[in-house]
Amino acid sequence: MPDCLEPETMMREIVDLEGRIGELRQAAGMPEIDLRATLDAALVELELALTALRSVGTEHTNEAGRTASAETERRVLRTVFQDAPVPLFLLDRDTSVRRVNRQAAALLGTSPGYVSGKQFTAFCDLATRAALRSQLAGVVRTGRRRRVPVRFLGRDQPVDATVTLARVWIRGEPDPMVVAVATAGQETAVDEAAAAKAAKAKAAAAELRQADEDVAIATIVHRLDVLGSATELLLREPVFNETVAVRRCARVLATELAEWVIIDLVGSNGIGHPSQTPWQPGGRLDPVEAAIASGTLTRQVVMGPEDERSIEAAQSVEALVPGRDTLPHMVFTTRQSALRPHVEDLAVLGTAPDGQPVCASIGATSVLCVPVQDGDRCIGTITLASSGENGQFGLMDLTVVERLGRYLGLVIRAARLYRRRAEVAETLQKSLLPRRLPEIPGVALAARYTAATHGAEVGGDFYDVFRTKDGWGLVLGDVCGKGEDAAAVTATARHGVRLMSRQYGTPRDVMAAVNDALLEEDRFVTAVMTTLELRRDRVLVSLGIAGHPPAIVIRSDGVIRTSSRGGVPLGLFEDFEAGTDVLDLGVGDTLFLHSDGILEACDQNREEFGQERLLETLAATATEPVQSMLDAVQSALLEFCTGDLRDDVSMLALRVLPERF
Structure with missing residues (x-):
């Protein structure tokens, strides 16, 4: 019964x-x-x-x-x-x-x-x-x-x-x-083969022990190789990139240690940008700090096998938000690593929308999870999952991934600080340039600023178009050095030229006054300034040059002329004397001002772009719109140096239009 x-x-x-x-x-x-x-x-x-x-x-x-x-x-x-x-x-x-x-x-x-x-x-x-x-x-x-x-x-x-x-x-x-x-194995009767196997067992014991020792040593060496390879990949680039670092870390782990790798972060690109203090101007909580405080994890990377079923499973796991009852969230909040050599609860990594546990969908029977820490805070987790075909995760695996989690956290911290500083530099740089160029009757204006591709500091280039005592003026300059100190000098030089142009009528007098204002600064400035006299059929240009590359005139027929050189940089000597010149522009002629970043840009063989390549590009675009001319110069420059600009580049161009007044 x-x-x-x-x-x-x-x-x-x-x-x-x-x-x-x-x-x-x-x-x-x-x-x-x-x-x-x-x-x-x-x-x-x-x-x-x-x-x-x-x-x-x-x-x-x-x-x-x-x-x-x-x-x-x-x-x-x-x-x-x-x-x-x-x-x-x-x-x-x-x-x-x-x-x-x-x-x-x-x-x-x-x-x-x-x-x-x-x-x-x-x-x-x-x-x-x-x-x-x-x-x-x-x-x-x-x-x-x-x-x-x-x-x-x-x-x-x-x-x-x-x-x-x-x-x-x-x-x-x-x-x-x-x-x-x-x-x-399969159930079989004890026969002669089994007896022979038992007889050999004792003789093979010593050999097996040696093999076990060899395997243990090989395992340790392999884990050290994994850690070394991952560290090299994380630190390979001179400019840290958070997304690249996370994917590189996941790829190494998926190749060497686990079948599945899941990385979750807070304060990533999709949430917001970090700051060095938890409060931004205006008293608003920084998005990253808010994300960390609320424990909001965002799934960044899911890497697994490349078969069709696994790819579908990976897409499903990528769409999940790590819930508060999952292992990654527990590790994130406690900042304590977790090792589950044999998974009992298949929902330990969450449950898919169709109700299937994540471990079941990816075939995981062994899981470990470690915090990603940047030294002060926990900013995410790394989770490894395996089916057990190559054994279960152990303490050695946990130790290696913990170390890698710390390395990744420091790289992410550096990347976020770099990105934040780059944003501040970009904002400050924009404040040193005019938001838009004014409209001057009878002429077309165009300008272009391209920041250097290395470093996150404010550049020293500036340009401006402004009213003068008797009409209009243009200026383009370059402050020695970069950073906040250079930005302060840049602002002094740019706004000083604007202010003095209301009082003095010639570029020479304006630049002399600005030189006096810059003598107390620790940096010097090279610059070229022009005043414009708008006539019925032409524009008369008066130049003042302070140790800067000369202005270039592109005639409507493609003929190139350059202004004279001269003068010394602003802010060096009390007895300053600017170089001067006068240019006569007819209809279709273009005045081109530029910084030395164009001339000194180098290719992979350290050959400079130089004056001749610049002049050839300008001559080839003499009849194109003035904006297209600047586009052509920038394209030729970036192609020459394969996008690797070591210095900022500024360009300012003016063309005399057929319709005068």
Whole structure:
């Protein structure tokens, strides 16, 4: 007769049954699933349901008989359990491991204490878990012994085995327990081949011990190589880039240590930019600090195998937000690493929208997660997941990834500080240049500023178009050096020229006054300034030059003329004298001012762009719109130096239009 089920027990059985049926459905959709084993498990569930229905209203079995049987089995277990020559597992009704013998621990490549208390199915691959759970439930309810093929997740590689399951009653325990006996490989009779294998075992023991030592050494060397390779990749670029660093780190780990790599961060490109203080001007909380304070993790990278199914799984995992009940969020909030060599809860990394646990969708049975720390704060996590085909994650893996998490955090911190400083520099640089050029009757104006590709400091180039005492003026200059100090001198020079042009009528007098203002500064300035006299059919240009590259005139027919050179930089000497020149521009003629960043730009062979290449480009675009002329110069320059500008570049051009007044 089946056991009588009380109402509370019946409800527990129903809930457990629903859970196991859900697992069987998930398992049926996995690749390389043993459909026969899954079908057998489904039949077991049907038998369990039938047994439960028949048990309603029946009486308990004879208590004395049960006690005597349980006591007998208990004495047998006590005698043979620890010294049994085969792996033995003693399981509670909920399939958690109560105790294992030494052989069982050796089969899994771990210690008995580690196995105890964990779910028995956690030590099996995902393909056999659902069927095994159903078979265990069948043994508990019916008492019939069953043999189940399983694949244990050993320390170095999976172990195929057949497990015999038997129900036992132990005095003092309210529920039955299960003894699981594992037989590695296929069950066969002991024959001569087996005897020969046993005879060779002793002779091979020394060789195996040596092999184990060699493997351990190789493992240590490999982990050190992984750490070294990752560090080199993170620090390879002179300018830190957060996105590149994160992807490089993930790629190394996915190639060398794990099948799946997941990196989550706060305050990344998608959330906001960091600052050195938690408060921005105006009292607003910095987006990064707000993200860290709220514990908002954003998924940055998911890398896994390249097969079609894995790619679909990766896309699903990428779309998930790490919830507060997931391992990455726990590691982030506690700043403590977590190692799960054998995953019991498949939802430890979250659950997909279709209800499938992430570990099930990516086939993960072993997981580790470490914090990404920038020295002061935790800014994210690195999670590795594996199916166990190449063994489970261990403490050595955890140590390596922890170190890499610290390195990545420091690189991200540097990248964010660099990006923040670049933004400040860009904002400050824009404040030193006119927002837009004014409209001057009868002429077309165009300007272009291109920042150097290296460094995040404010450049020293400036240009401006402004009203003068008698009309209009243009100026283009270059302050020695970069940074905030150079920016202060740039502002003084630019606005000084504007102010003095209202008082003095010639470029020579204006520049002399500006020179006096810059004498107390620690930096000098090269500049070229012009005043314009607009006539009916031409424009008369008066030049003042202070140690700057000469102005260039491009005639409408392509003929090139340059102004005279002369003068010394502003801010060096009290007895300043500017170089002067006068140019006459007709209809279609173009005046071109530029900084020395154009001439000194170098290619990979350290050859400079130079004056001749500039003049050729200008001559070739003499009849094109003035903006197109500047575009052509910039394109030729960037192509020559392959986009690697070592200095800022400024250009200012004026063309006389046919329609005068």
